Amino acid sequence: MRSPQQARAQASTITSGKTGRDPEVSPTAQLRTLFDRPRLSPGQRRIAQYLIEHIAEAAFLSITDLADRVGVSQPSVTRFASAVGFSGYPALRERLQSITLGARSAGDAEEVRGNELQAAVDAEIENLENLRRDFADADRFIEAGRRLAASTPLTVLGLRISVSLAEYFAYAARRVHPDVRLVTLGGSVAYDALLQSREAGGTWVLAFSMPRHAQETLTAVRVARSAGLKVALITDLALGPLADEADVTFATGTGSRLVFDSYAAPGVMCAALLQAMTDADPERTQARLDEYERVADEHHFFLRD
Numbered sequence: 001m002r003s004p005q006q007a008r009a010q011a012s013t014i015t016s017g018k019t020g021r022d023p024e025v026s027p028t029a030q031l032r033t034l035f036d037r038p039r040l041s042p043g044q045r046r047i048a049q050y051l052i053e054h055i056a057e058a059a060f061l062s063i064t065d066l067a068d069r070v071g072v073s074q075p076s077v078t079r080f081a082s083a084v085g086f087s088g089y090p091a092l093r094e095r096l097q098s099i100t101l102g103a104r105s106a107g108d109a110e111e112v113r114g115n116e117l118q119a120a121v122d123a124e125i126e127n128l129e130n131l132r133r134d135f136a137d138a139d140r141f142i143e144a145g146r147r148l149a150a151s152t153p154l155t156v157l158g159l160r161i162s163v164s165l166a167e168y169f170a171y172a173a174r175r176v177h178p179d180v181r182l183v184t185l186g187g188s189v190a191y192d193a194l195l196q197s198r199e200a201g202g203t204w205v206l207a208f209s210m211p212r213h214a215q216e217t218l219t220a221v222r223v224a225r226s227a228g229l230k231v232a233l234i235t236d237l238a239l240g241p242l243a244d245e246a247d248v249t250f251a252t253g254t255g256s257r258l259v260f261d262s263y264a265a266p267g268v269m270c271a272a273l274l275q276a277m278t279d280a281d282p283e284r285t286q287a288r289l290d291e292y293e294r295v296a297d298e299h300h301f302f303l304r305d
Contacts, residue, residue, distance in 0.1 A: 027055055027099045027100060027102065028052060028055070028119075030099050031048075031051060031052045031055060031096075031099065032052065032119060032257070034084060034085075034095075035048035035051070035052070035084055036123075036256060036257070039083070039211055039212060040080075040083055040084075040256070041212065042259050042260060043072055043076055044076070044079070044080045044083055045256075045258065045259040045260070046070055046071075046072065046259055047066075047070050047072060047076070047077060047080045048080070048084075049116060049258075049259065050066075050069060050070045051096065052116060053116065054069075055096065055099065055100055056100055058096065059093065059096035059097045059099070059100040060093075060097065060100075061093075063077050063078070063089045066089075077089055080092075116257065116258070117258075119257050120255055120257035120258050120262065123253075123255050123256070123257050124255045124262060124264040124265070126253070127252065127253035127254070127255065127264060127265040128264055128265050128268065130252070130253060130265070131252050131253075131265045131268060131269065134252070135272065140248065140250075141250065141272065141273065141276055142276050142279070142280075144232050144248055144250070144273065144276065145273055145274075145275070145276020145277045145279065145280050146276070146277075146280040147203075147204055147230075147232075148204050148206055148232060148273070148276075148277055149176075149177065149276075149277040149278075149280040149281050150203070150204075150280070150281075151202050151203040151204035152177075152178060152179050152201060152202065153179035153180065153181050153197050153200050153201070153202045154173065154177055154179065154180050154181070154202065154204060154205075154206065155180075155181045155182075155183060155193065155194060155197040155202055155204075155205045155206070155224075155229070156169055156170040156173065156180060156181070156182050156183065156205075156206050156207075156208075157183045157190065157194075157205055157206070157207040157208065157217070157220055157221075157224075158182075158183075158184055158207070158208040159183075159184065159185070159186045159190070159214050159216055159217050159220070160186075160214045160216075160217075161210050161211075161212070161214075161261070162208040162209055162210045162214075162217070163184045164263075165208045165210065165234070165263060165266055165267070165270060166182060166183075166184060166208045167182065167184070168267070168270060169206065169208075169270045169273070169274065170182040172270075172271075172274050173274060173277065175288060175289060175292055176274075176277060176278050176281075176284070176285045176288050176289065177277065177288075178284075178288070179200075181193060181197055181202075183220070186214070186216030186217070186219070186220060187216065190216070190220040190223070191220070191223050194220065194223055194224045194227055194229065195223075195227050197229065198224075198227040198228055198229050202229060203229065203230060204229065204230050204231070204232060205221075205224045205229050205230070205231050205232070206231075206232045206233075206234070206273075207220070207221055207224075207231055207232070207233050207234070207242075207246070208233075208234050208235070208266075209233065209234075209235040209242050210235065210236060210254060210261060210263065210266065211236060211254060211256070211261055213235075213237075213240075213242060217242065218241055218242055218245065221233070221242060221245045221246065222245055225245060230247040231245065231246045231247050231248075232246065232247065232248045232249075232250070233245075233246035233248070233249045233250070234250050234252075234266060234269055234270070234273075235249065235250075235251055236251060236252065236253060236254045236266070237251055238251035250269060250273075252265040252266055252269050253265055254266060
């Protein structure tokens with residue numbers, strides 16, 4: 001599987017070789033490639049969006065004017081320039097001007113004002129296509145599902161931005177697993193939960209780590225390992241300190257075109273891992289699902305059609 005780092009390195013190589021006048025690549029596409037960095041903060045994403053949407057004008061703004069237009073500080077603009085690979089704002093502005101002056105027609109100028117929401121969807125479609133290729137060899141995934149299904153209790157860890165994915169997985173996993181423990185707070189609260197899970201007989205933790213990756217997630221994973229728990233990790237990075245600590249890592253791309261990330265591919269990966277867990281023990285799965293439906297009907301959990 002091509003890692004996100006490899007993809008970004010390839011994009012960087014392609015971009016660095018352009019003068020801003022490549023007739024095959026529109027200004028908007030060049031900027032999207034330039035700014036496609038999952039580790040950008042939400043504030044930096046706002047700057048990137050403004051530049052993409054107003055490139056013809058923004059390329060000639062001073063740092064003071066750009067900061068005022070976006071509603072950020074001048075140091076924020078400087079940090080953004082550094083985050084996307086430039087020595088400072090002057091170097092970034094020179095690049096923006098080169099791209100802008102390379103737009104040779106009114107059609108290019110109109111494309112500059114293109115729909116960023118559609119571009120975000122396109123990026124997520126590419127992430128899903130990459131995930132589909134990864135699923136062509138599903139043995140690792142099936143084995144991970146079997147091991148998670150066998151861990152009682154099973155701990156699911158997701159901190160900060162990763163909470164939503166962890167909550168979704170834990171909610172569904174409780175339908176087919178007898179003891180799922182969700183950890184969404186870091187620090188000593190996470191340590192207590194992890195240690196108790198191991199003492200209760202748990203063998204595995206499923207951890208989620210999405211950009212921006214939390215230091216406390218890395219610490220919690222290390223605590224889990226030191227307690228004797230094995231760690232399965234769902235993240236966007238195939239390499240790095242979190243992947244180094246995990247026993248098995250499943251990496252898939254996140255959508256980074258908007259101010260906040262989107263998680264189409266990680267969401268599908270969650271559902272696929274749940275499927276692998278249900279297939280690992282079909283008799284238990286069916287019995288628990290039947291009982292849940294009985295209780296749901298008895299207590300009217302859901303609206304009737």
